[in-house]
Amino acid sequence: MQEQVDAIVVGAGMAGLVAAQHLTEAGKTVRIIEKGKQAGGRVRTDVVDGYRLDRGFQVLLTAYPEAQRYFDYNALDLREFDSGALVFHGRQHQLFYNSQRHRDRFVETLRSDIATLRDLTILMRLASRWKRSSVEDLFNQDQITTRKFLDKQGFSKRFIDRFLEPFLIGIFLESELETPQRMFEFVMKMFSEAPAAIPAKGMGVLADQLVAKLPEGSLVFDEEVRNIRTGSVKTRSGKIFEAPIIIMATDPTNMLRNYVEEHQPYRSVANLYFSADQAPYDQPLIGLNYGGSRWVNNVAVLTNLSKELAPEGKHLISVSVIRDTEHGERDLQKIVKSELAQSFGNSVLDWQLIRSYFIARALPSPSMFDIELDDQDVTYHKGIYLAGDYLLNGSLQAALYSGRRAAEVAIKSVVETPLSSSSSADEDSPE
Template identity: 30%
Template sequence: MIAPAHHADVVIVGAGLAGLSAAHRLTSAGLTICVLEAAPEVGGRMSTERLDGFRLDRIGRLLSSSYPELRRTPGLDGLELRPFSPGVLVHSEGRRYRAGEPGSARWGSPQGVGGALTAARALASAPRASTLLGNALDQARLGAALTRLAATPAPRLLARPELPTGTALLRRGLPSRTVRGFLRPLLAALLCDPELTTSSRCADLALRAYLRGGLCAPAGGASALTDLLTASLPPGTVRTGVRAVSVSTTSVVTAEHGEVRCRSMLLATGARSAAELLPGLRVPSFHPVTAFHHTAPVAPLAEPALLLDADRGGPVAHTAVMSEVDPSRAPRGRVLISSTVLGPPGRGLDRRVLRHLAALYGTSTSGWDLLAVHHDPDAVPAMPPPHDLRRPVRLLCGLYVCGDHRDTSTVQGALFSGRRAARAILTDFGIRPQADKKVPLPAAA
């Protein structure tokens, strides 16, 4: 319970990735912090439901082990990442093509950018590879483009002309078959944007991260990130079940516990909730996401790979046997299949998903049981061009805002936005921010 007239140096509204990462940096600088979360638990869109021994992510965002903020954020040194290995499988015309593991350096080490060619070479050597990549010249163009992208520093990528991603890929000389067969399903999984309307700069950053590190999932579910950050804060810092109804530079008024006074306020909620508390903030459009979680008598794929659909033959954009990727997400001896549908739900979606999964995995799904369905219409803020990757986090002295809607709509963007907000607050308090220290991420077996 929050006592009336409770005081803190900074009150943070929202206990998602951005708010918790900012809280950790501010407490490390000696400030007293109070984090208020309206939900009964922390995490926001990164929450994980626990059901009969299964751990089911709310929207299941993919991570790249090369995200810099996973190493720079204090409190995440205990994070374990489980790789999708051997990377991705692409389903097309009834066959699955192995795309391999990009980035020979697992867990994000930037050594050997030549590993960026792995995906293109693996696909090119597969039977009927022309189905996905075109002829030999097309495949060579793809390999060269991936190698250049992986080796290009991020500032140079951000200086490129900005276009919708689909248009930019074609204007770079990549054949439409290559874009449709490999890059579109991959980028749809990374950006949750199947139509590739995202800013090409944001897509370049996402694809570069994939090429340099590969895809992974946090051991124990998406909530592992926010749980680690919460556990590393002083006891009592985070208070759940407390809903803010108004905010200012000197106080936050809550529905249940009255006023919480402060010297500064950081709004770290989703974009829509932030605009409700601070009218005038821009609310972007969103990519809706629906996550389906099934269990089956046997694993339909006995490897921890991410399966993409190049043909758009059904509602599922990507799917994985998550109990193979991360055994801690299912009880011993049980199977967990998690699948992502991009777009709004429609009638009969459950049945259409099962039919599509049967085609993707090449097996009957009649014996599969549905564990849970999570739909979020505001899952991922859209990033159409022109997109400002560094929207201001300081609205005025004492009033700040952060979240993936102020940066890029990724885990990297949320963490980086929290870091930017913490630095702005410390600067206004006259405190010199500490230098960031990279922490090692243990490679999970």
């Protein structure tokens, strides 16, 4: 089978869906070729026995400029996290709140054994700076590591160990905090400007909103791209799609022979979802576990935010493990439950595992963290363009923005000429 369209997008993740939206709005006929059965890429939600499970613990930073551009927040029915965390280690539980967002909690936070007055003062000073600074300003800074930046600011070791480290490990999925300062400050600016939230029915509805903007028939599922050349794409099943615009909105390493993989390694995470009759805590907060020998980094009782994520009377609990592990699902859940039982009691041992996700490619780790893409950054070859968060940084903001930029550059630069099977870019084929 052969089909001719104006544009082909390879990959139906966030970047691909946004690219397709812009191409469609420009009057192009588009086919999005996706090897899986569902759109969304890493931002998907599975329904298992009435539980709605995101593929890895994820939140929407509602301050993301690109998210505000593309999503209808009211329709998402967002459920907001309180700005802070339940910090725990063993039997010790303490609440930490962002005093700028929860002023009535300042004294409670100060009395905790998490942060000193100096720590809170430094945070407030930085928050003021983040408010004044543009995103571009933050990314124009030198790339010292987050760890060095935190030490330089004068935060106490206690505050770093008990709050900042587990909080940031959960975001960046790396324990040494080698992520550049610019990315840390960008993320903190986003957290300080607007709440983190999840849609009432899971993060997968983000993809649903984007798909709904596309014409019927735009998406082609269960087709794996095997061969790419200027002007055409061939799938494993033998189908050929021809178009003057091709946007690679997935990892191009195995599809474009001459593409140099500069953005590895990816960062991994194990995410386990449990069902429980009783929640370990009641607040709409993330739970942060500290201590050098810990397995669990963070916990979230998602039904504290949205009851729609679980059957009536049940709680849905997400547990994230950042450590490298060779343990299988059965052994890892035993380790996790045993560790959490020390903090939340033996009722944890009655939790029922719903599903676990071992996500080897959870976040890209680019060599340079950036926020903007020039035309050449998204142009692989005449007629072939790149999109994906790996081009910038591991974030939803980067994925959405890269999809937009790839489409903009493609629309601007493509020359409408008859397609030819004898393209000069035959070398782009992986075969």
